[in-house]
Amino acid sequence: MNKVVLITGASSGFGKAAAHRLLDTGQWTVYAGARRVEKMDDLAARGARTLRIDVTRDEDLQSAAAAITEAEGRIDALLANAGYGSYGMIEAVPMEEIRYQYEVNVFGVARSIKAVLPQMRRQGSGRIVITQSLLSNISTLGLGWYASTKHALRGMSTALRQEVRHLGIDVVSIEPGGVDTDFGEVAFGKLNSVSHPEDYRRLADDFHAYMVDVYRKSPGPDGTAAAMVEALTARKPKLVYRTTMDAKFMPLVASRVPDFAYDRIVLAEIRKAGKKAAAS
Numbered sequence: 611m612n613k614v615v616l617i618t619g620a621s622s623g624f625g626k627a628a629a630h631r632l633l634d635t636g637q638w639t640v641y642a643g644a645r646r647v648e649k650m651d652d653l654a655a656r657g658a659r660t661l662r663i664d665v666t667r668d669e670d671l672q673s674a675a676a677a678i679t680e681a682e683g684r685i686d687a688l689l690a691n692a693g694y695g696s697y698g699m700i701e702a703v704p705m706e707e708i709r710y711q712y713e714v715n716v717f718g719v720a721r722s723i724k725a726v727l728p729q730m731r732r733q734g735s736g737r738i739v740i741t742q743s744l745l746s747n748i749s750t751l752g753l754g755w756y757a758s759t760k761h762a763l764r765g766m767s768t769a770l771r772q773e774v775r776h777l778g779i780d781v782v783s784i785e786p787g788g789v790d791t792d793f794g795e796v797a798f799g800k801l802n803s804v805s806h807p808e809d810y811r812r813l814a815d816d817f818h819a820y821m822v823d824v825y826r827k828s829p830g831p832d833g834t835a836a837a838m839v840e841a842l843t844a845r846k847p848k849l850v851y852r853t854t855m856d857a858k859f860m861p862l863v864a865s866r867v868p869d870f871a872y873d874r875i876v877l878a879e880i881r882k883a884g885k886k887a888a889a890s
């Protein structure tokens with residue numbers, strides 16, 4: 611009998627790549643959710659069931675979980691993956707952008723988990739895989755509000771992991787660093803639209819140059835999607851998958867140096883990227 615998974619954020623990037631990989635196995639019934647249903651036609655053509663899910667809407671998640679339970683009698687796994695980034699200096703990011711990042715990245719995951727847990731508890735098994743980030747562990751200037759949402763997920767998922775273990779439910783975190791998906795484009799679009807006070811101008815320009823460099827060097831989504839599939843399918847998954855070099859390396863550096871040294875390293879790297887961009 612096929613296993614049943616609900617994936618949020620399946621219209622693009624990691625979510626879509628993981629959905630394709632699960633379909634490749636022939637052992638999974640994939641429910642793929644996103645707002646842009648038409649972007650999941652390729653998944654539907656391969657047998658996935660596509661659902662219009664906006665993770666900011668309670669009713670979308672509740673009715674998705676009810677429909678899956680009715681059709682399949684079970685929900686074996688959730689990949690809570692939908693996410694959104696809006697970069698800029700802390701003072702300059704508009705309140706509505708701060709709120710929206712929390713709505714999608716934190717409350718959207720809360721809604722997804724609350725929707726599937728009753729069925730997972732009833733069946734006495736389940737796996738919840740949560741797309742977090744390198745920025746669940748560290749933060750840098752320009753990424754503060756987004757990083758704060760991913761820090762919140764880390765705090766929540768550690769607690770959840772301990773709370774549901776005795777119910778036969780595993781909780782696994784995926785922590786990618788910079789990866790070349792549509793995510794960067796969305797976040798850059800927002801960064802370009804933020805109006806930074808003059809006092810931040812130089813820093814904001816250097817940060818922009820730094821992020822351009824990060825995404826230029828970034829891998830594609832395949833390695834992270836493969837880790838997601840392992841997290842969903844392995845008999846004993848790791849608790850955390852750090853899926854890129856920067857995700858493995860940067861938290862290690864940050865944990866080994868005093869906070870003042872960490873700040874200096876980040877500022878130096880970002881200024882260096884700004885100078886390099888200005889010289890080219």
Ligand SMILES: NC(=O)c1ccc[n+]([C@@H]2O[C@H](COP(=O)([O-])OP(=O)(O)OC[C@H]3O[C@@H](n4cnc5c(N)ncnc54)[C@H](OP(=O)(O)O)[C@@H]3O)[C@@H](O)[C@H]2O)c1
Pocket residue numbers: 618619620621622623624625643644645646647649663664665666691692693694695714741742743744785786787788789790791792793794796
């Ligand atoms: N790419 C990176 O560098 C990176 C690094 C670390 C962590 N992450 C995390 O990885 C996850 C996936 O991102 P990605 O890189 O694959 O980016 P992506 O290609 O932009 O995909 C984002 C997905 O989230 C969905 N989404 C956004 N807002 C939504 C909402 N309100 N309701 C439902 N779905 C929504 C989008 O679908 P619709 O727009 O169709 O709804 C899309 O399918 C996110 O949680 C992100 O924070 C990304």
